[in-house]
Amino acid sequence: MKTKITELLGIEYPIIQGGMAWVAEYHLAAAVSEAGGLGIIGAGGAPASFVREQIQKTKELTDKPFGVNVMLMNPEADEIAKVIVEEGVQVVTTGAGNPGKYLASWKEAGIKVIPVIASVALARMMERAGVDAVVAEGTESGGHIGSATTMTLVPQVVDAVNIPVIAAGGIADGRGFAAAMMLGAEAVQMGTRFVVATESIVHENYKKKILAAKDIDSEVTGMTHGHPVRQIRNNMTREYLKLEKAGAPFEELEHLTLGALRKAVVEGDTVNGTLMAGQIAGMVKKEQSCAEMIQEIMAQAEALLK
Numbered sequence: 439m440k441t442k443i444t445e446l447l448g449i450e451y452p453i454i455q456g457g458m459a460w461v462a463e464y465h466l467a468a469a470v471s472e473a474g475g476l477g478i479i480g481a482g483g484a485p486a487s488f489v490r491e492q493i494q495k496t497k498e499l500t501d502k503p504f505g506v507n508v509m510l511m512n513p514e515a516d517e518i519a520k521v522i523v524e525e526g527v528q529v530v531t532t533g534a535g536n537p538g539k540y541l542a543s544w545k546e547a548g549i550k551v552i553p554v555i556a557s558v559a560l561a562r563m564m565e566r567a568g569v570d571a572v573v574a575e576g577t578e579s580g581g582h583i584g585s586a587t588t589m590t591l592v593p594q595v596v597d598a599v600n601i602p603v604i605a606a607g608g609i610a611d612g613r614g615f616a617a618a619m620m621l622g623a624e625a626v627q628m629g630t631r632f633v634v635a636t637e638s639i640v641h642e643n644y645k646k647k648i649l650a651a652k653d654i655d656s657e658v659t660g661m662t663h664g665h666p667v668r669q670i671r672n673n674m675t676r677e678y679l680k681l682e683k684a685g686a687p688f689e690e691l692e693h694l695t696l697g698a699l700r701k702a703v704v705e706g707d708t709v710n711g712t713l714m715a716g717q718i719a720g721m722v723k724k725e726q727s728c729a730e731m732i733q734e735i736m737a738q739a740e741a742l743l744k
Contacts, residue, residue, distance in 0.1 A: 439736065442602040443625035446550060446570060447529055448503050450474030451736055453615075454573075454604060455728075456629030457507020457531050458581065458714065459483065460703040461640055464492045466728070468499035469637035473729035477504040478531060486517035493525045503528045505552075510535030523547045531573060534582065538567050554606070554627075556584025556591070558598045565599045572599065573627050576607030580630050580668050580716040583607075583658065589621070596622030610718040612738020619743060630716040636727045641706030644713060647672075651719035659695075663688045670713040674698060 441452045453475035455462065459482025467477030477500070479492045489506065496504050506527050508518055511534045519540040522530055530537075530544060532553045537544075544551050545568065554573040555561045561572050574595040576588025584591075588607040596603045605618035606627035618626045632638060634645045647670055657671040659678045669675060678694055695712060702711025726734070 439740070441624040443571060443604060446602065447476055449476050451732055452604075452625030453732055453735065454478065454505075454531075454625055454627040455632050456579075456606065456627050457481070457505075457533070458629050458633070459509065460699050461629075461633055461638065461714075462507065463639060464495040464499065465637050465639055466632060466635060467492075467504050468496045469635065469728040470632065470732075471496075471500045471502040471504045473727075473732045474502075475728070475732055476529060478529075479504070479506045481506055481508050481512060481518050483509065483512050484514075486514045486521050489518050490521045490525060493521070493527060505529030505531055505550075507531045507533060508537070508540075509533050510537060519543065522549065536563075536567075537569070541568055552604065555595070556586060558591075558594050561595045561599050561603075565601050569601065571602040571604060571624070573604040573606050574623075575627070576605075577668075578608030578717040579606055580656070580714040580719075583666050583668050585666075588618075592618065592621040592623055608716060608718050610716075610721050612735045612740075612742060614718070615735055615739040616742040619739070630718050631722050631731060632728065633715065634722055634725045635731060636725055640703050643706035643708045644702050644711075645725060647708050647713050648715050648719045648722055649725070651715065651722070653717070653720035656715060656717050656719060660691070663691070667712070667714070668716060670715050670719060672711075672713060673709045674712065 443452045451474045455470040457478040457480040459480045462480035467479045470477035481489045529550045550570045552571045553564045574592045577583045592605045602624040604625045605623035609626045610631040657675045658666050660666045698712035701707040
């Protein structure tokens with residue numbers, strides 16, 4: 439399927455894998471790229487040396503385009519920005535801030551820059567700064583979220599900017615893909631469904647929680663201090679929300695989640711770990727390879743779009 443995004447990024451299908459911290463490492467990124475989508479390495483809060491290693495390992499598994507997601511609040515963001523140029527990465531997605539300070543060096547290196555945004559104002563600002571596309575991410579998505587839904591955000595961003603828009607949040611099958619195209623998107627970004635891919639290194643306990651999730655099993659913490667995070671409810675979220683309701687200071691709440699994502703992804707702690715997942719988790723019912731997922735989504739979408 440040809441869209442402005444497949445042309446821009448040199449990929450076969452307009453499906454981008456979300457840059458999930460701890461989850462989106464080289465096995466997953468390479469598998470998605472090999473399957474014709476765009477795999478993304480999630481830099482998260484990792485050091486620059488780790489990101490370099492991830493990029494090099496991805497190159498060993500695929501010669502197709504892949505990207506790196508840079509969380510701009512990472513203390514080593516400056517170093518990571520340099521590593522991306524040095525390693526010849528073709529695409530960068532960004533979150534948690536404004537990538538403006540890196541744009542000149544990235545553009546000079548021919549890198550396509552695609553920030554994740556949650557509002558029309560931010561999309562316009564990014565277009566003025568000279569980015570290549572934006573990911574309009576609705577509140578349905580897992581992890582750090584904005585407040586607008588995908589259904590309302592995507593068409594408003596499409597109308598507001600002239601650069602291609604990628605839809606994210608609440609998309610896990612061909613129906614969601616087709617709906618995003620109808621809203622004016624040129625591609626979709628998916629996270630939660632790829633968490634349960636056979637190539638994903640996420641602990642089996644975490645995968646089972648997503649596969650067993652119901653439609654109402656996701657919960658948002660951090661609304662009071664402006665850092666809302668969507669995840670599957672467990673003992674940790676219940677404790678967090680109880681403290682949040684009681685007006686606990688941000689530092690106390692932060693302490694509760696310290697290292698909690700690693701606990702879930704690496705150790706399989708589904709009781710006290712952070713099980714980041716979108717509202718779409720209730721639709722994810724089987725573990726498949728990335729290639730099987732992408733083929734299934736595209737077949738269903740193409741039948742609907744006809």
